Amino acid sequence: MATIGDVAREAGVSRSTASYALSGKRPISEEVRRRVLAAAEALAYTPNAGARALATARTKVLGLLAQFHDDEFAPAMLQYILGVTNTARDLGYDTLLVTEADGVRALRRITDSRMVDGVVLMNIAQEDARLPILRAAPQPGALVGLPGDCSGLDVFDLDFEEAGRVMVDHLHRLGHRELILISHPEHVVERGGAYVWRLRDAALDRARRLGLTLHAVYGESRQPAVGRQLHRLLDAYPAATGLLINNEAAAAALPSVTYERGQRVPEDLSVIGRYSADFAATFSLPYSFVESAPDRLGSMAVRQLVRRVEST
Amino acid sequence: MATIGDVAREAGVSRSTASYALSGKRPISEEVRRRVLAAAEALAYTPNAGARALATARTKVLGLLAQFHDDEFAPAMLQYILGVTNTARDLGYDTLLVTEADGVRALRRITDSRMVDGVVLMNIAQEDARLPILRAAPQPGALVGLPGDCSGLDVFDLDFEEAGRVMVDHLHRLGHRELILISHPEHVVERGGAYVWRLRDAALDRARRLGLTLHAVYGESRQPAVGRQLHRLLDAYPAATGLLINNEAAAAALPSVTYERGQRVPEDLSVIGRYSADFAATFSLPYSFVESAPDRLGSMAVRQLVRRVEST
Structure with a gap:
């Protein structure tokens, strides 16, 4: 697996020049930029996700909080999930599927640690303890399901x-x-x-x-x-x-x-x-x-979420 | 959201001392370490996932490649997936659910970029184009399903x-x-x-x-x-x-x-x-x-995968 060092060596430039050429963070001469891009392609270089996340403050990952309760019917839930994952991929995002029972803790974990650029919440409750955390989180969120208080949230649900x-x-x-x-x-x-x-x-x-x-x-x-x-x-x-x-x-x-x-x-x-x-x-x-229309609801929620992610 | 700088300030130490105290990377006096931990807890500090991934070379995320083909029955596939996500969470890992059609590209993307510590592959084919990539990847993998050539792989399947x-x-x-x-x-x-x-x-x-x-x-x-x-x-x-x-x-x-x-x-x-x-x-x-036993197969695959991740 190629590193940024390999790319720099191949292109005959310094590590930092290679990095700037790829990130576009500083102006680099067009000739050097082309050499670096060619080297990155020749070596099939993929940036480290952690480094990219730190450098760009973007992970290209969306969190999906979907619980499988025993008293909800799993095959019905699956259709919402597929609407989310398929649309996310179409838009260039991976999906972190979070199914754990403690939704408050899960949401705090994935937003505080910046594992995700945004979150989709399912299994919405009338008084949902996750919503105050979502409102305070640095990332945007979208809900599939209608809570008692929608203020400041993008909500998608059937009538x-x-x-x-x-x-x-x-x-x-x-x-x-x-x-x-x-x-x-x-x-x-x-x-x-x-x-x-x-x-x-x-x-x-x-x-x-x-x-x-x-x-x-x-x-x-x-x-x-x-x-x-x-x-x-x-x-x-x-x-x-x-x-x-x-x-x-x-x-x-x-x-x-x-x-x-x-x-x-x-x-x-x-x-x-x-x-x-x-x-x-x-x-x-x-x-x-x-x-x-579960797949459409999931898809609409992701489209709106990505719009918010990419406009911030 | 608290940063490592906030923790350092609260504990009255430098940023690097706070960082070392939390990561355990360098020896820090017990008294200082306790002060830093107390500050981190008081501020509900969560490390940045990207920084943690770079520092520890671990993301605490497992990739799950599961395609939903039209000619396979989605509710049957769901049971394998829940076996994976639930067991992963029990063991302290999140799950990146990857459902895109191009499995080769997807696997290369999530392993090269170090988005994941390991991968579970489903929808295994007799001659599976993803397996050479998995064998060459820096992360371990586990398969749910039996390929023609199992060499070097952990494989879980029904007889x-x-x-x-x-x-x-x-x-x-x-x-x-x-x-x-x-x-x-x-x-x-x-x-x-x-x-x-x-x-x-x-x-x-x-x-x-x-x-x-x-x-x-x-x-x-x-x-x-x-x-x-x-x-x-x-x-x-x-x-x-x-x-x-x-x-x-x-x-x-x-x-x-x-x-x-x-x-x-x-x-x-x-x-x-x-x-x-x-x-x-x-x-x-x-x-x-x-x-x-789809849930047991998914669960067994994750247990073996985590064993490999944590022994490297």
Whole structure:
């Protein structure tokens, strides 16, 4: 592996001249600059990341804080992550994937040490303890998910209220009068996941205005619990002919449950979910759904973040 | 954010003394060292990552090269990745997730620039163009997946031959005489994915020895193509009562296909797959399976990698 010393030797200049020629930090004659660039190319010279970071105050790395909670469905989270990593690479950045449980400590570690030029935060809570740290950090940040207080932050999220209303309207138009809404687990709400009650409250409100009965329940997040729960719910509300699903694990488990019960969709039960087309294909789901565009949200967050990084 | 200068001022020592006291690079009196450590703690001082990397030649970051090919099933890949990131964090390392298409260029970029202390490679091909680069790199590497030439590398993989034999034996013991094996897509084989033909060849050999008929086909990787293909196969081989699945997308799609056909598992069709218990739960799969332990493989690869990093 070539060092800056090798490049200097090859070009017949001093180490500092080679360094200035490559960094553009000081004016160097065009002829010398060309010789140094040719030497760097001939030797396949790559600057040391640590040295480059110190010299340019840039690492070309973005941090991505994404936790995999047991009560959130990992394949759904993956789609957001791929939107981030793929877009980051397109824009010339690597991604430091940080999944540890202690998000406050993780964020402080990667921003204080200047390991990253900016951060994308996922799993946003209503009162998110990471946000004060992000606001005070020297690097910009972008959020996928809506916190209680957005001030000073770039935030990207689905309109969960509108999704809830669209789902109720869809089943209402089809003539259903009694509905069940299966939300994410209650743990997610307790942790501050506002997307759960934002959709739920809007759906309940719309159902009330339309004179529909809506049974709103918190779902499980893993098999076999979620399958058993779906059976129990369909037993408990035999008159409910419409099902709203804001819970990826429940959506994924539903086909096997209706199969076991001998119920047909949509003949016996109309179903509308909130997930992405890619998720629907991955899980072979035959239901209507509100597109949640996770890859686009991740991508938009990174584009905005890089804009901020490169304008400072 | 505190700098080393702030720490020095707080401790009443010079910048270089503070630096030596923290790095342990030169002997400093115990009393001064304590004063510097107390100041660093009081100011919540975190060393600059670039400076630390230059000073210690360590970044405390591991690279993870994991591509998401369209013909591989992303939720299956995710389990390997979580095994890596979670174990890395347990051992004090962050993970640079590199998903770009050009693996050779990516590996050269992150090793030449010393962005990482070591790398984990996934999506291993029989003749993998990244391996010569890894062997020449200053950092150690670990592979999840078996290449044609393992020399000088730490390799972690499932015994796919044994998995193929176990799957055939299982269906043979249950009395089935005509079987279908659905492998990963042919693209994966063309790209050098040895795990496809390793399982396939071993299954064909075992079936031949046992006097069974085994129809071995390459599967699709996405819905709706994979669902249509499953229908076609079950139509084409009506006497086949046993199904072997070495293709996560096909396993995930099968419940909806048997439901549409009115076939019951295991009454009408015996199925055995090769995936993990976590995958089975995520996709609500009711089949027998050979455990593929993706999280354990990722975790073992990282443990060995960190052992190598810390012994050099």
